[in-house]
Amino acid sequence: MALANLPPAPVSDVECEMIQVVPDACRKVADYLRRHPIPEDVEDQMLPSVSPELAGNYLFLLVAICHQTTPQGNPPPPPLVGTVAGVSRKGWDYLSAKLQEVVTTSQELLTPSTWATVTGPDLTAIFRDATNGERLSDPEGRAGLVRDMGEKMTAARWTCLHDMQNAVGSRVAELLPALAQFHAYRDPVQKKSLFLLSLMRNSKLWDFPDPESLGPPVDYHEVRGHLRLGTVQVVSDVLEGKLRSQTEVTPEEDLAIRRAVFSAIMRIAEELKVTPSQMHYLFWNIFRTCCKREETHCAACPAGCGLVQRYRPLTVHSVGPASCPFSPVCSSAGQHLKYVEHYHRTDYY
Ligand code: SF4
Known part of the structure; x- marks a missing residue:
């Protein structure tokens, strides 16, 4: 599927000096995800009984x-x-x-x-x-x-x-x-x-x-997850410091971070020949359950792991217990210090 050149994708030189997509890491994640079919993007919630x-x-x-x-x-x-x-x-x-x-x-x-x-x-x-x-x-x-x-x-x-x-x-x-x-x-x-x-x-x-124009709606779970995965890399020491200390970022830094994550998801979708929306739903579901701010399932998913059923096959690995689907390819797996999404007060998301 040829993906459209969507509006949020272009990243300025200034933004590249803050954060960049890491093509090799995106390819590695895509290659790993090829083991399983990527589930269709479906909504788990019902609509109200109205017209x-x-x-x-x-x-x-x-x-x-x-x-x-x-x-x-x-x-x-x-x-x-x-x-x-x-x-x-x-x-x-x-x-x-x-x-x-x-x-x-x-x-x-x-x-x-x-x-x-x-x-x-x-x-x-x-x-x-x-x-x-x-x-x-x-x-x-x-x-x-x-x-x-x-x-x-x-x-x-x-x-x-x-x-x-x-x-x-x-x-x-x-x-x-x-x-x-x-x-x-x-x-x-x-x-x-x-x-x-x-x-x-x-x-x-x-x-x-x-449908190829429907890009991923990047939210904070995906920002956190992609920072941890290493599919995006912080270049600016100033931004790195703000992320580590949870100091509020500027509106420009917020846009740079989210545009980089947007581009990483687009790149992985293109590698896998699936829609950006399919990739968004996969990342969003996995990060919000297996890769929370304070609790990560790098080594094993606990009994109460809330990952929805259609993504569970991805938690099964060739060795070891069921764990976060990305644990074999994630640069933060098992690390004590992990990124948390940036702090920014906004009504954009
Ligand atoms: S391996 Fe760990 S840090 Fe990496 S995405 Fe999974 S839960 Fe998060």
Whole structure:
């Protein structure tokens, strides 16, 4: 599959002086992954029981406010956690399940006219958990993103994402610029936009004539994992120091890091002749379960390893117990000191 030259891929000389892709390491990871078929990218979550148009709006709203749900800091603020339908959840899992529960009975929350008037206290109330209380950080900022969507959708006379698609076209290359007009989706590395389009396709709400243009929505789990794998290498001593001390990086450094990881994922996808989205889902699922900030499965996956079933065959190695799929090729495997994703306060991701 020939991959498109996607917008976030070009990396400037200045960014190359901060962090670079390591082609040999990418090739090594790709060669190792060839042992198993790469699972298709599918979504494990269900959509709310609403019309396809409102289901699209549910994803549009959900992704717009999905950033930094497990915040960093010293000390880190408490993560977003809670219980939905008797199941304890964290971060994205709680955000999506809770919103799904609420909109099933309050469908007006999925309309641009409601978004245009949403307030911080509204969002706080929606995501309040009976046991853990109010954990959603920056509700005012998130509400501002939602109001911006409501106002712009209303001005364009679009009642749903499908109206936007009818106006601008069905190609990824047409939809990405249209999404960038919304403040929530303005990230130059397009994390939320690419994530939304992945969800729309994997939930079977949309299909794209140019799937090769759907790049990976790089999130912090993938940044952490690729820094540890060695598929990207920090060049700048200043940036290295910030990563090691967890000092906040600049917006330029944040973009450089995420663009490098984006390019590494694209390169590995191209080596394996799979879509960037397939690679994203593989990396995201593995890093968020086997390669957490404080807990790594380099030597063995514990009994309660939460890796979803379709990626489990990758944890089986020729010798030794089941462990992180990357343990034979990872430059950090078994190392005491491991990178953690960079610290940067943003609503891009
Ligand atoms: S081998 Fe260890 S450090 Fe490397 S990706 Fe796996 S869990 Fe993370």
